[in-house]
Amino acid sequence: MSCDCEKKLEAEFSTNKVDTSLMDEVIDKFKRENGNLISVLQDAQEAYGYLPLDVLKMIADRTGNKRAKIYGVATFYSQFRLKPRGKYIILTCQGTACHVNGSDAIAEALCEELNIKVGDSTSDWMFSLEEVACLGCCSLAPVIMINGEAFGNLTPKSARKIVKDIYASEKGVAVNED
Amino acid sequence: MKIRIGFGSCGIAAGAKKVTDKFGQILAEKNLNIDVSVTGCIGMCYYEPIVDIIDDKGVFTYANVTPTMVEEIIERHIVNGEPIQEHIVSTTQEPYPQLKNQVRIVLKNCGIINPEKIEDYTENDGYKALNKVVNEMTPETVIDEIKISGLRGRGGAGFPTWFKWDAAKKSKGSEKYVVCNADEGDPGAFMDRSVLEGDPHAVLEGMIIAGYAMEANYGFIYCRAEYPLAIERLKIAIQQARDKNYLGKNILGSGFDFDIVIKTGAGAFVCGEETALIASLEGERGMPRLKPPFPAQSGYYGKPTNINNVETFANVPWIFRNGGAAFAAYGTKTSKGTKVFALAGKIKNGGLVEVPMGMTLREVIYGIGGGIKQDNEFKAVQMGGPSGGCIPRALLDTPVDYESINQTGAIMGSGGMVVMDEETCMVDMARFFLDFTVKESCGKCTYCRIGTKRMLEILDRICTGEGVLEDLNTLQILCTSIRDGSLCALGGTAPNPVLTTIRYFKDEYLAHIEDKKCPAKQCKPLLTYTIIEESCKGCTLCAQKCPAQAITGELKKVHEIDQSKCVKCGNCVTVCKTKSIAVE
Ligand SMILES: Cc1cc2nc3c(=O)[nH]c(=O)nc-3n(C[C@H](O)[C@H](O)[C@H](O)COP(=O)(O)O)c2cc1C
Ligand code: SF4
Ligand code: SF4
Ligand code: FES
Ligand code: FES
Numbered sequence: 001m002s003c004d005c006e007k008k009l010e011a012e013f014s015t016n017k018v019d020t021s022l023m024d025e026v027i028d029k030f031k032r033e034n035g036n037l038i039s040v041l042q043d044a045q046e047a048y049g050y051l052p053l054d055v056l057k058m059i060a061d062r063t064g065n066k067r068a069k070i071y072g073v074a075t076f077y078s079q080f081r082l083k084p085r086g087k088y089i090i091l092t093c094q095g096t097a098c099h100v101n102g103s104d105a106i107a108e109a110l111c112e113e114l115n116i117k118v119g120d121s122t123s124d125w126m127f128s129l130e131e132v133a134c135l136g137c138c139s140l141a142p143v144i145m146i147n148g149e150a151f152g153n154l155t156p157k158s159a160r161k162i163v164k165d166i167y168a169s170e171k172g173v174a175v176n177e178d
Numbered sequence: 179m180k181i182r183i184g185f186g187s188c189g190i191a192a193g194a195k196k197v198t199d200k201f202g203q204i205l206a207e208k209n210l211n212i213d214v215s216v217t218g219c220i221g222m223c224y225y226e227p228i229v230d231i232i233d234d235k236g237v238f239t240y241a242n243v244t245p246t247m248v249e250e251i252i253e254r255h256i257v258n259g260e261p262i263q264e265h266i267v268s269t270t271q272e273p274y275p276q277l278k279n280q281v282r283i284v285l286k287n288c289g290i291i292n293p294e295k296i297e298d299y300t301e302n303d304g305y306k307a308l309n310k311v312v313n314e315m316t317p318e319t320v321i322d323e324i325k326i327s328g329l330r331g332r333g334g335a336g337f338p339t340w341f342k343w344d345a346a347k348k349s350k351g352s353e354k355y356v357v358c359n360a361d362e363g364d365p366g367a368f369m370d371r372s373v374l375e376g377d378p379h380a381v382l383e384g385m386i387i388a389g390y391a392m393e394a395n396y397g398f399i400y401c402r403a404e405y406p407l408a409i410e411r412l413k414i415a416i417q418q419a420r421d422k423n424y425l426g427k428n429i430l431g432s433g434f435d436f437d438i439v440i441k442t443g444a445g446a447f448v449c450g451e452e453t454a455l456i457a458s459l460e461g462e463r464g465m466p467r468l469k470p471p472f473p474a475q476s477g478y479y480g481k482p483t484n485i486n487n488v489e490t491f492a493n494v495p496w497i498f499r500n501g502g503a504a505f506a507a508y509g510t511k512t513s514k515g516t517k518v519f520a521l522a523g524k525i526k527n528g529g530l531v532e533v534p535m536g537m538t539l540r541e542v543i544y545g546i547g548g549g550i551k552q553d554n555e556f557k558a559v560q561m562g563g564p565s566g567g568c569i570p571r572a573l574l575d576t577p578v579d580y581e582s583i584n585q586t587g588a589i590m591g592s593g594g595m596v597v598m599d600e601e602t603c604m605v606d607m608a609r610f611f612l613d614f615t616v617k618e619s620c621g622k623c624t625y626c627r628i629g630t631k632r633m634l635e636i637l638d639r640i641c642t643g644e645g646v647l648e649d650l651n652t653l654q655i656l657c658t659s660i661r662d663g664s665l666c667a668l669g670g671t672a673p674n675p676v677l678t679t680i681r682y683f684k685d686e687y688l689a690h691i692e693d694k695k696c697p698a699k700q701c702k703p704l705l706t707y708t709i710i711e712e713s714c715k716g717c718t719l720c721a722q723k724c725p726a727q728a729i730t731g732e733l734k735k736v737h738e739i740d741q742s743k744c745v746k747c748g749n750c751v752t753v754c755k756t757k758s759i760a761v762e
Binding site (some may be wrong): 037038039072073075080099133134135139143145149152 | 187188190191192195223224226362363364365366367368371372404405406441442443444445446447458459460462463464520521522523524525528529560563569588594596598610611614620639715
């Protein structure tokens with residue numbers, strides 16, 4: 001018996017070819033520390049920036065789990081990215097406090113500035129834009145976080161400026177992860 | 179002399195890094211050898227970045243410090259010894275007025291000690307409670323002391339802590355686990371983050387004591403991935419505690435072993451629920467399961483497990499230093515001690531406050547929080563996040579304790595208080611929380627998975643002017659079925675934001691449904707934009723920025739909006755310098 005659920009699901013993942021040898025250390029650590037699947041996926045994402053399909057398949061084989069289980073965990077948690085992402089990940093907070101203080105306008109301004117939709121990355125793989133539920137800096141709402149650093153009390157204008165500044169400082173340093 | 183900079187996530191977001199760099203740079207230039215240390219959040223986020231200059235005259239606190247101010251502070255205060263009065267908000271002699279009505283148990287050290295130095299914690303009585311517990315008390319007397327304190331869980335439900343510890347202790351099995359729930363998923367709440375960043379050792383000490391009481395030797399901290407700084411500081415703290423034998427084998431010569439490991443969450447609100455959290459710790463999808471068996475009987479890999487919230491643990495060392503009775507002296511008959519609240523939203527002084535239970539909402543919001551931004555009219559305060567509800571103005575004198583808050587239809591929750599004013603639409607708020615629930619439902623229960631989606635669709639309709647009166651009825655029916663048909667509290671309490679807004683703000687729902695108007699002017703499809711002839715200067719700015727070419731008019735003549743073309747984007751309002759666009 002076969003069905004095409006697996007194919008359908010796999011279409012959600014990225015089939016980019018990657019160097020799977022980076023996984024050796026991750027799997028070793030998993031076996032050494034008797035770790036769990038989430039940590040393996042977190043380490044894999046740390047290594048690749050996202051979870052390529054080949055890596056997920058490899059995790060299934062090497063940890064003795066069914067692929068369905070690996071896909072299940074990878075798609076349950078919002079932290080896991082199934083597609084490549086930019087060098088800078090912008091998290092725009094859509095939590096209660098930020099919502100009340102106009103986070104929609106910030107997200108809109110960033111989409112416009114980067115010319116992408118929430119959830120996508122710029123074509124030069126410089127930025128990815130994602131929504132999060134709360135960054136814990138609610139009294140400085142609206143807030144965004146870029147690669148772990150939070151920026152608060154934003155206006156659409158200052159949010160654009162942050163992006164522009166990063167672009168400016170990156171100029172010449174071409175990044176192409178594709 | 180010493181310089182201390184507020185370096186929590188909020189402080190950093192407000193610019194503390196630049197300020198710190200500037201201090202480093204100028205001190206080096208001037209060859210001044212002064213210790214610059216970091217601290218967590220004092221809780222007054224509106225003053226961040228905060229810099230304390232500590233000399234023999236005491237502590238001088240500078241607020242909203244910018245890199246340019248740094249130069250001045252060094253020149254005038256540090257070099258010339260003249261504090262700059264106009265930038266100082268607090269001194270040893272005249273401390274922050276906002277602290278006057280607060281009682282600080284959990285936040286005692288936050289914003290004062292360096293969270294990355296264990297010595298700072300031990301100099302402030304840190305690990306004294308642990309020493310006393312492991313060397314002078316039995317697990318039974320520890321649990322008794324917690325019982326006397328009346329401590330209830332700060333994670334939301336307010337379950338008596340002693341009872342959970344006792345159940346885990348009485349559970350059979352030699353392998354038991356203590357888990358600290360640092361998933362803090364309620365959007366709009368940040369108490370736990372601040373405690374973890376500002377005083378991580380207090381949480382560790384509380385966990386070790388809990389381990390001793392229930393005879394467990396292992397602990398986990400399940401911390402959400404969105405808190406990188408908290409995780410970093412916890413890692414440092416755990417290593418330091420191991421080095422000093424507060425963790426590890428034979429702790430302080432007592433024969434008791436205990437160690438703690440951090441597990442990072444992966445972004446799922448439902449993992450704050452105990453059984454989902456355990457599933458997630460085991461590396462599975464974080465889906466709740468039926469209770470019983472309770473985690474105290476069967477938790478992490480089937481072993482007895484006790485889960486408490488960050489703030490619950492952070493109260494524990496204080497209780498053993500000062501006695502359960504001293505703790506119980508604060509608060510009300512059923513809710514003892516203090517509670518930390520995260521004030522956010524349309525509040526002037528957003529931040530963290532810790533008050534004795536029983537203080538009224540009014541005292542918290544107006545007395546300490548300073549009231550509403552721009553002195554707008556207070557409309558409601560949201561407590562308990564997606565499981566909670568909106569408390570209206572008429573109930574501002576409700577005391578904060580578990581039972582009184584429950585009576586309003588909201589819940590105490592973990593301590594998030596999002597304040598709303600006349601510009602917040604309550605229908606939109608209900609829609610916002612439902613949207614959250616729909617995204618975060620784990621999908622196991624049909625009512626939670628599909629019922630909340632149906633509710634969201636109805637609320638979406640109401641917010642776009644397509645609502646009908648019957649919708650209110652349907653919402654109520656869905657609320658009851660979802661509450662009864664959901665396995666865990668995520669679904670079980672998801673109707674609360676809708677129920678409370680319908681209960682207290684029915685007129686707003688009716689305005690959306692019957693008049694097709696949004697009184698708070700937030701639901702864009704219900705708004706009409708017109709140009710005020712009297713003040714329009716004919717500058718053409720709005721016409722240039724209108725994406726729908728709905729605005730016509732000649733230079734220096736009054737402009738006009740073609741309602742059939744207007745897509746209600748609001749651009750014209752933003753660009754008009756003479757405020758000539760009326761929104762109805
Ligand atoms: C959907 C859901 C999310 C929750 N999120 C959290 C959380 O983020 N932090 C927390 O401490 N408790 C959370 N809880 C409550 C926990 O299940 C649990 O009651 C609490 O951690 C127990 O600790 P306490 O007794 O110290 O309050 C959540 C509950 C539910 C149903
Ligand atoms: S109520 Fe919702 S979140 Fe809770 S178990 Fe059921 S589907 Fe999952
Ligand atoms: S609200 Fe937007 S679409 Fe409507 S008139 Fe103003 S700018 Fe044009
Ligand atoms: S709501 Fe945005 S940081 Fe919390
Ligand atoms: S400054 Fe950190 S909690 Fe506000």
